[in-house]
Each structure stands twice: as structure tokens, then as C-alpha cells.
Amino acid sequence: MSTASASAPAPSSLRERKKRRTRQLLVDTSLELFTERGFGNVTLDELCDSVEVSKRTFFRYFTSKEDVAMAPTQDLWLTFIDVLETADLGPADRPVLLLIQETLLTALDRTTTDGWSHRVLLSRNLAERTPSMDAHGLHFCERTTRAALATLHRRLDIPDPADLRPRLAVDMVVAAFHCALASWASATGTATNTTPSPDSLSAHTRHAFTALAAAPTFPVTPRQDTSPRP
Numbered sequence: 001m002s003t004a005s006a007s008a009p010a011p012s013s014l015r016e017r018k019k020r021r022t023r024q025l026l027v028d029t030s031l032e033l034f035t036e037r038g039f040g041n042v043t044l045d046e047l048c049d050s051v052e053v054s055k056r057t058f059f060r061y062f063t064s065k066e067d068v069a070m071a072p073t074q075d076l077w078l079t080f081i082d083v084l085e086t087a088d089l090g091p092a093d094r095p096v097l098l099l100i101q102e103t104l105l106t107a108l109d110r111t112t113t114d115g116w117s118h119r120v121l122l123s124r125n126l127a128e129r130t131p132s133m134d135a136h137g138l139h140f141c142e143r144t145t146r147a148a149l150a151t152l153h154r155r156l157d158i159p160d161p162a163d164l165r166p167r168l169a170v171d172m173v174v175a176a177f178h179c180a181l182a183s184w185a186s187a188t189g190t191a192t193n194t195t196p197s198p199d200s201l202s203a204h205t206r207h208a209f210t211a212l213a214a215a216p217t218f219p220v221t222p223r224q225d226t227s228p229r230p
Contacts, residue, residue, distance in 0.1 A: 121185060
């Protein structure tokens, strides 16, 4: 093989690496600026100027300020969809809830690299005080849920398209992960110089899944004192 032919794929690879670096720089810079100055106090022009890219370039990667600020968690769920599309779905008659849980844990393992968990922490802290980010997250969650359901119906033998159980299974896993994310963030702290452990988030997620399995049979006893509170 000649030297020329051996190095031929390099330009394409170089372009892809440059695109990934540009996208990551937009995410990191946005989280830094939004955290320091507040989400509403940073314009899109200022963000693009800080990264030295045009708004046209920005819109190649993201649809809005909310989109770039929420990229860390959105990347996890996009990886989740990719795993669901491509992974071996395992033996027959496996509970769909277990399948979805294992898919999310696999996505976590693939995503939690290169400071991802720190970006998630910053993004989550921003979303808690930014209503537009919260609304964006709800829309993204619904789109992702629909994509997951479409994949499940395409790859699994689910005779009734109107069967509610796959949708409820996805919703329960999403809810459990939100609980895990909240407990992980609370345990990690909110300091911007914190370096949270991705393994810790996986552990919180597994704990939430264990709690989810026990929730349907969780016994409770009414309190004896039922007088109205003052």
C-alpha cells in the first residue's frame, strides 16, 4: 500500500474531529458563560463571539441557547436511542422494563467520559433556575420517548400498537433516572469546580432502578394522628 493511499482517509477524519471540537467548545463555553452571568444575560452573538464562530455555524449544531445548554443530558438520551436501535435485545420474554433499564445503563457507560458528568451538573443547575430550559427539556423528553417507543415496536413483537405497557415502562425509567440525577446532584454539590464521578451517577441510577422494582409492593400504614394540621 502506498503512503498516499494509506493517508487518504485522514482529511475526512480531521474534519470530523474538528466538528466535534467545535461542538464541544460551544457546549463548554455556553455552560461557563451561562453559569457565571446567568442564562438570560448572555446573547447568542456573545456566545458565538467567545468561540469565534458565526451564528450560521452555531445553528449547524444547535437550534437555540437552550439546546446547547442542555446538550450533556440530551447526548445521553441520543446515545440511549442509538443503543436501543443497535444492541442485542437479549433472550425472548425478557421484561421490557429490564431491557430499557439496561439500555440506559449502557448509554451511561458510553457517555460518561471527558468531563461529561461535570457538564451535566452545570446544565442541571442552570435548568433549575431557567424556565425556558425546563420547557425545552420537556419537549426533548417527549420526542425521545416517541423515538424509543417507535424502536421498541419495530424491534420487538408487540402485537397491539395501542398497548400502554411499553410507554409506561419508558416513562418509569425516565422518572427513575430523574430521581437518580437529583440525588446524585444533591450528593455531589453545586460548586462549579466540582469534579463529579460518572460512576457515582451510574450507582445512583442503579439504586433508583432497585427502588422502582420495589415501588409497586411498597407497604404503607396510615398515621394514627389524622387531625388537621394547624
